[in-house]
Amino acid sequence: MSWVLALPIIIPFATAVLSFLFRKGPEGRWLSVVGSAGLLIASGILMAEVLAEGVIAAQMGQWAAPFGITLVADLLSAVMVVITGITGLAVSVYALADIDERKEALGYHALFQVLLAGVVGAFLTGDLFNLYVWFEVMLISSFGLLILGGQRVQLDGGIKYVTLNLVSTILFLAGVGLLYGMTGTLNMADLHGAVQQVENQGLLVVVAMMFMVAFGVKAAVFPLFFWLPASYHTPAFSVSAIFAGLLTKVGVYALIRTFTLIFTSDIAFTHTILLWVAGFTMVTGVLGAAAMNDFRRILSFHIVSQIGYMILGLALFTPLAIVGAVFYLVHHIIVKANLFLVAGVARRIAGSTELSSIGGLYKSAPVLAVLFLVPAFSLAGFPPLSGFWAKYVLVKASLDTEAYWIAGIALAVGLMTIFSMTKIWGAAFWTPHPSGLEPSLSTLPSRDRAALLLPIASLAVLTCIIGFFPEPFVAFAERSAAQLLDPTAYVAAVLGDVPMEATGLAQAEVLP
């Protein structure tokens, strides 16, 4: 069983080594595609195992928990790893046509695979310090990807990115140290029991806030999101897409994990803060997007506003709200990565991402228009696409807890999202190209066309499938939410069947 958990981490690392050694030839990029396909298969096996057996855990090096490093997968971890596999494969196929040989020779594919390894590691680890290590792996590789190519604007964005993220990791590390000082353990399952015996519960809340800020920077929530719109529009489109899909979601995942498993002692306080944060994040993100006039910048700000919805699900902390958060997380990764990929194609054939200097795509590239329409309207929450169900569940959850104002904000922000999407639609697709150019997909070499459009189409189909057949996905999210709200199975899987005082969190008070 332990290899099922370890393989999704080993495969990207091994691929990174091989594709780096072959970085100067075409083998490197194909190794990257094969490695990503391998990761997808490994994640599928992991998912099958988790579905069949519930939470699974393995001790690396056979050092027993809580002393060694534990890898553990519940339904949430497993689905995140699967999504990482899907996005990873889509982007590495897209990169075949997007990344030039100069960037390849600098080691693009190796960095990309190390990033995937870091993301998967963060999803699978059951140890807080190990989570920190995976964050560092992600930070280093993503910084490398961000500045690859070495343009001035990239370095500018990269410095902002790495500085703010370093502040976050330092805060995270300080929090880890304090938590270890109070409880003597860093194994997350063990912490679940240990924090309940801490005498100074006030200090625990302080530590919880440190984690909230640290993960908040990673997740790009209000008011800590400034690094994201400053950097995401600068690198290659493949890099933007994988960042937009996965990086911030690791922060959201870490928030969900720690604030359902460890920091649940003062829900009325911590989760109320999260609720406010969620509201502000949604609003500022969408307003920022409305002020932008660049394809990628608009999308970057929308990442921020969408993160708000996921935090909203966590903050409400009812079973239905967690269902919404999990569903939203999955839907969003696919949609967002896809929109950035579409932006890349638009740039290739129309020459820019600045909305005022492109146009005419609807007339001359109708296929691309359809492929944009699916994720864009899913993002805005049009029925019957996947975003509609995600928003529906969250709004219903907030109405159920009588948090009418946040439900109102969620709906208003959805409306504003439509505004932004129609702005892109109007400027890039409907208005004629300002220089009279007729951007057409047929100007691309056929190999590039296939490599660029295949991933976009596959992700769009996936969005439609989730939209048209939401029942199995919602049912899955329900099972996952039940696991998150009652971590008994998680704790038992990691620590063995020792009797634990795992007070069922499902009975925890519901927020006002």
Added chain:
Amino acid sequence: MVNSIILNAATRLLVALLLLFSVFMLLRGHNLPGGGFIGGLIGATGFILYAIAQGAEATRAALRVEPQNIAMVGLGIALCAGGFAAFFGEAFFTGQWLFIGETEEDKGLPISSVLVFDIGVYLVVFGSILTLVLALEEEV
């Protein structure tokens, strides 16, 4: 690159000494202070000294292999050392031990996959530090 006869003469001795010492640190690391990380740092120091005395170009020639590749091969070796446990049906990174010449009283010479992992770490640190330093040296 510093043009100094004293430094040049001393470097010839010191580089060899540092490299030898780094291997010593690597090998004693399992039970005593030392190991792959510190060994790699000491080994890299040797070549950094060489780069200061002789210049980056001469250092690259002396290394023969690109330092980035050394780091990546090291990562591969470390990964293989972890994966080796699969042949014995044990979890990832479980140490595998072989005691050569084992008797009742004496454990003999222990050889382990842990050492292989440490060698991988050594190469990763060695390679990545030299990548950075040589890039900076060439920039100046």
